Amino acid sequence: MTGAFTEVKTGRVLLGRLPSGSDLVAELEALCIRQSIDLATFTLQGAVSSVTWGVYDSTQQVYVTRTETSPCHIAVCTGNISLTSGTPFVLAQGVFCDQNGRSFGGRVFSETRLIAGEVELRELLGPPFDRDYDPETGMMLWQFTR
Numbered sequence: 001m002t003g004a005f006t007e008v009k010t011g012r013v014l015l016g017r018l019p020s021g022s023d024l025v026a027e028l029e030a031l032c033i034r035q036s037i038d039l040a041t042f043t044l045q046g047a048v049s050s051v052t053w054g055v056y057d058s059t060q061q062v063y064v065t066r067t068e069t070s071p072c073h074i075a076v077c078t079g080n081i082s083l084t085s086g087t088p089f090v091l092a093q094g095v096f097c098d099q100n101g102r103s104f105g106g107r108v109f110s111e112t113r114l115i116a117g118e119v120e121l122r123e124l125l126g127p128p129f130d131r132d133y134d135p136e137t138g139m140m141l142w143q144f145t146r
Contacts, residue, residue: 004142008039010124013121015119017118020115020116022117029088029089032121037081037088039125040080040121044118047114047117048112050067051067051072051112052111055106061137061138070099071098077094078093083130083131129144130143
């Protein structure tokens, strides 16, 4: 299979602080619903009180998740937002550092609780497309209308 691409343009750029104690993924999805954003990229910095993260196991076609329940610094958190079944869906990747200097990372899941989170969200404008199940990889991937 060859790659699939579509051209988009940058719309609004939103800068903000997400509420302390909120779920990182759910809060970004709620922000997109409030702002009527269907497609975006984002970067986020701050700290979390707990993080649920995972690494994809391509053999089993599932994410193997873990939860860290002590405070961590967000070294890097970036991702994109697109639609799944007409609703904003956040795909976030993060690297976190614990208080002992240990770094770990992968895909960020709900139940990641923010201590502080500053976000830059870039709305993207272009043809609509959805994230849907891809049987080849077992992942939820962008499906472009050709």
